[in-house]
Amino acid sequence: MENPSGFLDALERAGYRLTEPRRLVAGLIAERAGHFTAADLVAAAQRRRAGIGRATIFRALELWLELGAVERIDLPSGQHAYVRCEPAHHHHVVCSECGRASEIDDVGLRAFVDAVARRTGYAIDTHRLELFGRCPACRSGSQRPARRTA
């Protein structure tokens, strides 16, 4: 759905090797529209007999996580999932129906965080926000509840 080269670039820039397994995992991620779990990728890899080990997938995700190419979120169900992300933004709205994720900018949120800091006296240095709802597409084709991604 979107091209995987961002992931490969990130690796290259950070001095990691561009290996075949990593290209494949990047490809798998690229063809996912919304969020996905490590298990999704493992299953997809097996389905197409890519010969990539579970460990490789986890290691690649870990790498991209630390490079800021993906973000890890926690679904309300408690499962872990990942979404692709541009290094600068760090929040998403995730569609609870189709799993598609959209990035949102911090405007306004920053103000809120500052207000909380002022009210509570905490020196806030991190925050995580996850929003869940139905995306415009799923809302319009409201009839049949589309496939669940997670």
Added chain:
Amino acid sequence: MENPSGFLDALERAGYRLTEPRRLVAGLIAERAGHFTAADLVAAAQRRRAGIGRATIFRALELWLELGAVERIDLPSGQHAYVRCEPAHHHHVVCSECGRASEIDDVGLRAFVDAVARRTGYAIDTHRLELFGRCPACRSGSQRPARRTA
């Protein structure tokens, strides 16, 4: 640190039995200042040879979670943790140093969520916000970095 009767009341109100193990777990939770993990409780129970099984602790947490007596949050590290909470509020600032958690109200956040909904076209029905930073106490006694809770 705070009394455990809220937990027991919640059980009673919901028609669950007030058992000895549940009293003990409530006590363990009550003496924790901030967030805690299931593992924390299991360890504490074993340390004092309370004879409470792992399963009982998980089952009790599950119960309180659904009764709204605790909320489950996910630390930046990816670990699961719980915090006590008043049924009406649903966000916390967690001190990354001592683990103490303070509740915050939604004023302002609601406005932000609405703005996102408007901008993205999503019908947002859930959101999770977790804030992390250093609490006033830890900031003042800035010298030695206090114990880590998680």
Added chain:
DNA sequence: GTAGATGCAAAACCTTTGCATTTTG
């Protein structure tokens, strides 16, 4: 050629479940 990356299988975790036994109301 060599450091880095991989695959496999085992290990380590954390959480849940089945079931015989105990406890609460």
Added chain:
DNA sequence: CAAAATGCAAAGGTTTTGCATCTAC
């Protein structure tokens, strides 16, 4: 006394690790 709750140990599920082998640079 019956229904609910418990403890134990075993099962489930996910993520990590050790290590011999392979591969990108």
